[in-house]
Amino acid sequence: MPDKLLIITEKDMAARKIADILGDHVEVTRHGSGKQKVSSYAFDWQGRPTVAIGLRGHVMRTAFPDRYKRWSLKNLHEMIRDPDFVWVVDGGAQTVLGALRAASKGAQELIIATDYDREGELIGNEALAILGGEALKRHPHDDGAGKKRRKGGAEEPPPAEDAADAGTPHVRAMLPRAVVDRHHRVRYSALIAEEVKAAFAKPTTLDFHLADAARTRQDVDLLWGAVLSRFISLASYRYGAAYLSVGRVQTPTLRLIVDRERERRAFVPVPYWEVWADLEREGRQLTAGHAHGRFDAQAKAERAQAEADTPLATVTDYQTRPRSVKPPAPFNTTALMSAASSVGVSPSRAMRAAESLYLSGLISYPRTDNTVYPKALDLNGVAAGLTGYGPVAGIAAELAARPKLTATRGNKRTSDHPPIYPVGVPSSPLEGNEAKVYELVVRRFLATVMDAARIESQKLELSIGSQPFVARGSRVAEAGFLAVYGKYVAEREKPLPQVAPGDTFTVEAVRLEAKQTQPPGRLSQGTLIEKMEDMGLGTKATRAEIIQRLYDRTYVRGNPIEPTDLGMSLIAAFDAALDQAPVDISSPAMTARLEADMDRISEGELGWQAVLAESQEMLEHAWERLDGAIEDVRTVILEAVRRDQTLGTCHTCGGEIVAVTSRKSGKRFAACRGLPDEQAAAGETEAGGAAASGPASPGGGAAATQVADDASRSADAPPSGPAAASGEPAADAAAGAGEPADGEDTAPRRRGCGQTFPLPPFGQIAAAGKACPECGWPMIRIVGGRGSREQCIDYYGCPSNAALRERREARRNAAAEGRSTGTARRGRRRTKS
Template structure:
């Protein structure tokens, strides 16, 4: 049997071919497009990479005349699909290869967009060959082998969901852009663009900008005191911030009269600080952009790491590792990476349990490392993102951090003050995830009735 595998991008096509052929694949060109060939279990395979969506959804040209076609007409007009002009060579190659195969396997990303990318490409190729679907969340040997040994049917409903979103984006954007531009008289290069996502986003930005520009600061005062009992420490007035300057000055004057303070009470409590939840895309991007990258840069690097087989699929809402994911297996792989010491420590735990977020889905697991890497393999920001993903995974399977909080109530010149101390008793997950900084505030040992010296009230 002769089979064609369609992947979402050429890089993914190359990796799938490498894994399934045990690196015996051969590359040739069809219509100027790279295609990878190999034999496996008596069958011949060809792997072709697309370029994301190679099919466009748009209105027929007759609807482009803004003066002749009203925005309302766009709502009821029927868009048409056509091959992106820049992807015509890919479509030519797809048609040529599809003609000579017995079966086609769609191996695009396992989500709504991936399903649509594969389905619409096959529809445009106008082939009736039998279709199968390979579903995977990581481009690792184990996942790819498993996916191709357990081929499923194409989910046309999932593809239709993505197509519906695409249609809504087009109708919403085209009709409202035309309406707003005509109503405001801004046409040509100065037209006003409206979009299902961009317009609400713009509204949020404008709202926030107005809050910033219209904000009127209210003055407030904080009264504090530097104290000493063997070691210096600071206490603040229990009132918190004072809106009344006279009241703040009166409290400060009383505190300045005191030479010593009196400890009225000491409370000490310990608590577990649970590990962070596994990464979904939103939290991952938020954390990664703190490293000095833009969101688009982060996702580009993450997608490259995914297609190179280092991390799992980076677009997911899931924050719960599925039972099928071997946490121990990932840690064992990481013993061959720069994180070998950390992985071995976590493998030594009596049980390996992962933290859980609030959302569990069945498409893709949370973002996690799928293979070991070293700094010599991944340079610059590629290493930074891999390290972030890996350290987050390590943190999610690490024990809780254990901390102690001390609250000391004091009387300073008949004014109530409080001093709060915090220290980490056991680092737990914080040892593996240094991105969450935690400042310890150490207080000297005190008990009720002690009289620390007042160094300065301010």
Template sequence: MKCAIITEKADVARRISFFLSEGKAKSKRSKGHNYIEFEKDGNTYVVVPLSGHIVEINFPPSMKDWKSVDLRKLVESETVIEVKNRSAYSTLKDIAADADQIIIATDYDREGELIGMEALNIVLEERQRRHLGMPDIKRAKFSALTRQEVTEAFSNLIDVNKAMADSAEAREVIDLLWGAVLTRFFSNATGRWGRDFLSIGRVQTPTLALIVKREREILSFVPEKFWRVFVSFDKGGTFRAEHVEGNIKDHRRVEEILSKVRGKDGRVRSFERWEEPIRRPAPFNTNEFLREASRIGISPANAMRIAESLYNRGYISYPRTDNTVYNRSLPLRKIVESLAETQFSREANMVLSLDSVRPSRGRTEATDHPPIYPASAAKKGELTGDYAKIYELVVRRFLATLYTDGTREVREATIEVSGEEFRARGVRVTEPGWLSIYTYHRQAEAFLPDLHSGEEVKAIDWYEEEDETKPPPRYDMSSLLRKMEELNLGTKSTRHDIIEKLQKRGFIEGNPVRPTPLGMSLIDSILTVESKISEPEMTAELEVDMDRIAENKVDKESVVNQSRKMLSSVLEDFREKEDIINGKIKEAENSGETVGLCPVHSREVIAIKKRDHYEIRCTVEGCPINYRLYARGSIKKTDERCSACSKPLIKVIRKGQSPELRCIDPACAFNVERSRMGKCPSDGGDLVVRQSRNGKRFLSCSNYPKCTVSYPLPQMGTVEPTGQVCQYCGAPILLSIRGRRRWRFCPKMDCQFNRRRGDEEPAS
């Protein structure tokens, strides 16, 4: 018998093959695509990896021209299936079509089920062409790429779930329709095509609207002053108590209180002390994992990419899950025992020292995948950089969910001073419990001594603190993900992608997140009509429909058709407001931050953030001060002028690098001189500092592309030329400065110069 196993990725194919064949599988190639083959129990197995979707939904060729196609027809247009991975498509037909059994082993979620069904349909079509009968069709469900999980999954095969695939396909069609129709409308209405197109999305637009709404609240917020009154006391240490009225808006009342209490000691009216638990965190689901990753400086999109890679390599379980309750069948103690042989031995042994391992539980118990946990133990040094950070985050969270609750002692006292009441609160962690494992969280503590009702306490200071009411905070990545989950915007698998798209398309920036002028004007344009497109309710309703399709309660065609009707109505509303929409977007295109004064007209020079660059120009139409600056990161005003051309100097701030002072004119001698590090050893050209598209700096020859000499540079700190030349390779010797450390190096990393010692210079 021949069995064809279809996987989503090459790493998964290799691990499955290794476990099922006991390491005897062989890699082969067909139609330009790699696959794996092995024999087991007298049967032949072929494992075909797909690299994700090998087909995609699109419009027919007659509907693809943005400018000529009537958008009303596009709403009603049928969709077609196009092959996007020709080599995988051909290999499936060549290798898998004659199999007696087909096993789908893609990720077990809606997207994975759709990918598997797409591949299965290709195989079945080819079998029909060859007049072959129907094969046995099964699905392997696993949540971690470990030997135990994989072998159990293939020993207990289940049926494929067509309803899950239909749900994912309905989402694809609806997202294509809404995205294509409204993106084309807004782009055509404003004349923004090519790289500058205006992207609209069923989920990304209401997400952007959330951010813009918060920014509007911040901009319109009018702060109010208030005061708080404190008395500091001394008993075995200093502590302070706040007046019971809290935020006082009338300063005359503050003066009245202080005039009564100044110079007076206090008398304790009440004192209470109790202990309360510091509850363990729930196991990681996708959204909580992404939020915690953002707190350690790793963006949601990057965290998910790393998590998927760690899953494919067998280090962690499947990272796309809603579940916050470990399955009873999960061998928790065995996993902890494996971690005891790693750098987490102290933490693992803390868990193993308990009489029994009883995990915490979250609110959501699902049946698709367990919470995220470490599937195998990584030795120290196996993972580096952000991969090591994400793995450690998963390990520490897992162990924390298995350890004990913490405990804190809380103390509260009411103290009367000359007839005025003050309250003091103290908190002390008495037993850290899980906090000693999950080191990312800290408990705030405050000192309050033992007090007794009726005793006098010596006051040593009486004072007021002035403050003002604050606007609501901007969303950071963590709180934005939480809000999207709360409003049912997107899914656990798509939310991080939505945020990344908004960043890449120039609608939002920074963390905490703020909308760009373009992002704000886009939402303002959308709000010119009474449409639900910017409201989370419409998207949430569609998410409910996706669930109903997956549960076989409604068919995908009816959901798609209902969405077409809604889209048609929205489009007509926007068509009536086209001129207003165009005006709002044009206004945003001409707004930016002031970076200095024009040396020609003495008018403001503004920096306008575009998708992949800044447009820096004078506000006077036709002024020659008009430049493009391709700089990943942000720019700041300096109030300085260039010594070479008198144009404004700006500060370019890139993540991980020291701020760079630049003239707004890219060709200015000021910039050229500061970026020149020495002569190219190949052709004598200038070696200059450049920035890659990924924001990494490097050295390359000014005669590129004729000369392709280039060198990597340290990403942190500053780099300066020394005027010296390497005696071994001829490259210029550079000086790297990071904090108090200064050291000379050759940019050719494998050069003998860098293997010498004694080139570090003392800090100046």
């Protein structure tokens, strides 16, 4: 019997493809059960029995010991100086490890075939540690299940994978030491036959320096993230789910949004004037602008207007200029997220939809940096496959029949995966975001193999009195790729009338428009994700999640993205405390510096210990400054939270109306919490000023802010209804749950007059900054993904909300009726996805 060979990959798809490429007949075995199934692929390769199995990304992680489990300001310094990190098996990987143990049985040779990048090298190293029995199951300084036993009485059952030896600190070895030691490592840059065969023909060994670099990146990120997240949270009384987070990627990303907001606030508008002429010829309207463009003085514009005094405008020149618009480059992850954002699908939702389409076999792997199709990709074949997709069937057939298609190329060429393209056609219609993302991928692919569009730019010059005017237009001469992709690009056809010099238009009016320069716009999610890529913040697989995290923390809201006062204050706190500091985690330079250090570790120039030590030192300095300024940090953040929560003034008692989320039901309402002066009078303490977390993607549910408050204990609690507050005791709403750690400071508690209102269940709630013209109660702004709307806070009482109430009622009745016939369930699903 020849030696059995085990091949480990980073994901199932890679194991499956390698088996297909190297083997003739592949036998699939399913391990585990339910949703967590893992497959292994058995085949013969060069006469040897071989099994390929995919992990699911990382299977080990960096862990703190239990003594740092409790959040406390008091042990942060110790955490920095002695993080006591240990590399342990990831508790979530039990199914994968069980499958690995089964698949590796009897193997005498091992090939690591994880992705060809830094994380892939680390994942390969994790596999070696586990197979060889070196991997720790838990931190050696922790006493295992001891704590659980004390608390609950019963010991936690050991993880299924290692039931046989729950007592030992290490995972039981799966392969003999010698097999692990003489492992091979193959590096393929694409999952295509020639690449894979070439890689397996000349294997090397794992690059442990590179794996060390990746592990150090994890350590540094966790250390900075944990210490600063805890510091900021504890300093501002944010306990439990209401914690505030800080990280090497998320905080500089927040800074991008905050910087833009600061520019907007600092912007000084400059007035200017424009002169426009409304013209008519043969029943067609045309608007032409003064050829001078913007006038910086009103008097000059008025003079131009006055001198445009003839009843007819005479055409003096008519020019056309051909222009070519090139089709777009193939989609990589960032470009797809950005395009999806412009059709109303947030990056994180687009990513989820793309993942699901990939798993259904409809699109290629969705996490890629590449914007150049590999040579081996059969473009005509992909087009031919799309003839089964109705909306583009005709064009796809026409393209597939062309001799040999060529595609556009983007400027990011990597070897990880091909750009994202369609690989299948849905058998039944897709819904929601999946439908949108699939259509986008299909149309984008077709666009990349189509011809450029030819646009005719038109310019019409006219004179009115002594004044020159200009009108511009455009006409699509040849649609090219716009035939399939036109709906996603700004290119609009607006042709001018066909005229010649000497022709005339009737002048209906010559208008003066006073305008002023506008501040730079807010960033859209699409623009932000592109900026992150340009700046090296995050990766293709994480950027969408990181943007979502900023919404979840209520640092930002809406799209275009608007920072909340909390988000502004967090950056302000770092600015104040870390001004001139050698390292600031809120700066994008942090990533560049870490990358440079990782390169030096992988080159063998620097040990990981030195990099971690230096990082600890920098963090210690940062923490000292922050800790020295803790009162200021607290004040800045708490004041910002108060501004974010405050919706207006209570009509009954003059106190502040604030947004509250019930901790028990998650429902939101507004409550009076009295005047700030009453803080001292109340004389009680509790954890306060916390914000709820939740899916805050625009368009989806966003969390209002949560406060500690007694207000809704009042009998005046609003009736419950579709949008009503729960009417539950406000004790539920006591922010942040949980006990403050170690008797540390807690925020003062306040009472109000008992007035409450229900709040809408979706969208972030902000003050509109004005009183309702009908009833005088504050107006609120509900910010969602498709913009914001304003309404009176008094949902049940104010006549201005009557129409809204009727619509809700009608919808609710329709839904109730539909439920009995079964039609509403489909409708609900659609709105949810």
